[in-house]
Amino acid sequence: MKRFAAALAAVLMLTACTQVEENIPVMAETSAVTEDTDASVDVTTAVSSEIVSEEITSETELETSEAVSESETTAAEEVQTEAPAAAENSAEETSAAETTTTEAVYEDAQAESTGTVTGIELTFYDVTLSQGEHKMPIVTMSPESAPDKSEIWTSSDESIAKVDGLGNITAVGEGTCVVTVASAASPNVTAKVNVTVKAAPGLTYIGGILIANKTYALPADYNPGVDPEAQAAFDDMQAAATKEGLNIYVSSGFRSYEYQSGLYDRYVQRSGKAEADRYSARPGHSEHQTGLAFDMNTIDISFADTDEYVWVKAHCWEYGFIIRYPEDGEDVTGYMYEPWHIRYLGKETAKKVYDSGLTLEEYLGIDSKYSE
Ligand SMILES: [Zn+2]
The missing domain is CATH 2.60.40.1080 (Immunoglobulin-like)
Structure with missing residues (x-):
């Protein structure tokens, strides 16, 4: 097949015009014909050239791609009956459209012989x-x-x-x-x-990481929903945990500004503002509004004593997450220990933060404090 195609190409090249247009559809069609009729490939290549020239002579008003497209069907049907002598016909009749086709055949043969991308x-x-x-x-x-x-x-x-x-x-x-x-x-x-x-107006990126903490707020109208990449990463992590016989699930993912506002107000009523600020973000300051944070399982300190937490703490970085508010980190993160809260950073960054042993604030050299 390759030998024949090369020989054909050599014949066709004798009459081929040097002006060649890139014509991807033609290339694709030619290639398809060649592949579709694998058993009688030698005939096919010749036939497809011949049919193309016939079409062009009889229906000159057709666009090149249409002509080739039609000829492909015909070629596929007639492969078994047409004689391979047709290649010479093709070489005798030259038109712009035909030149493109013959050149495509040549390029295809050439690429096939070297196996390279062109x-x-x-x-x-x-x-x-x-x-x-x-x-x-x-x-x-x-x-x-x-x-x-x-x-x-x-x-x-x-x-x-x-x-x-x-x-x-x-x-x-x-x-x-x-x-x-x-x-x-x-x-x-x-x-x-x-x-x-x-720049995304109103958003703070530091080192390519979207920040939402007590220092840096999100606009009230920033409402992206859960990030699809973060969700897919969580799904992967969940599947891996399941294989270990562990059950992790999302208790709270994306939260809008309005939702967080209601939540914070409730906590302030229950605990007072100073205490609420230790465990609940003011509206605009919640990492949940980024769509990149998840609370897992039981939103309670008892989660830290579960096998699920032990596994997540050791492996979440492999899926692009960090435990965002670790034990003894309140002075820098602004929040008390939240073993259930993970933040998606992407695998590369999560590994770096995990390896550093630092909180995200320490890693980036930023702080997390309300201005009032
Ligand atoms: Zn959370």
């Missing part, structure tokens, strides 16, 4: 995000037949935007940078996304 397409090449937002382009590597379509993602400035191995871009800090995806098999084949990150 092009990368993305669903977007420019994006503007607010801090904390994520967006992931869909990647199409060509040719379809390339055996290794692994992606390598990099950011020109991780303080502006980070990107993970799947191409999920996270806006970190204000500015612009370039996120690049390269083919692992052909590292010189790349596509780039120009990323602009704008």
Whole structure:
């Protein structure tokens, strides 16, 4: 097959025009024909070229892609009956559309022979995000037949935007940078996304981490709901705990400004303001309003004595969480010990904070105190 395709390509190249347009649909169709009729591939390649030229001669008003698309159906149907001599016909008739097709056949044969990726397409090449937002382009590597379509993602400035191995871009800090995806098999084949990150009004990011504590408040209208990435991370952690025979679940996740306002008022009535401030955040200051915090199981100090807590304390960083208000941390976090409250930071940051043995405030060098 490869030998034949190369020979065909050589013949076609003799008459091929040097002006070549990129035409992805044609490439895709040609490739599909070749793959679909695996058993009689030698015939197929020739037939598809011949049919394309017939279509173009008889129905010149058709757009290239339509002609090729129609011819693909015909080719697939007629593969068993057409003779392979057709390749010569094709070489005799030259038109712009045909040139594109023959060139596509040639490129496909060439790519197949080396097994490399020759092009990368993305669903977007420019994006503007607010801090904390994520967006992931869909990647199409060509040719379809390339055996290794692994992606390598990099950011020109991780303080502006980070990107993970799947191409999920996270806006970190204000500015612009370039996120690049390269083919692992052909590292010189790349596509780039120009990323602009704008400040999220009223939100405080420190080191790319959204902060909500007694010093830094969230706007009353900040209402993101539970963060999908944090929820997925919790689900993973929960599944792992289940395998250990442990039962962890969310008792309280995202809380809106209004909800927190009602909650805090109730606690103030019950305990008085000074005491309520030790365990309940004032509206706008609750980490639950970020959508990145969860309370687990029994919201009570007795949770610290459970096997579930022992496991979570040892493993939550593996899923991107930290125990946010540890024992003896009240002076720096502003809150008494809350073994049940975890905060999502992402795996990389959570590991760093866990390894440091510090609270998030100490890790970032910030404080947590109401101004009044
Ligand atoms: Zn909580």
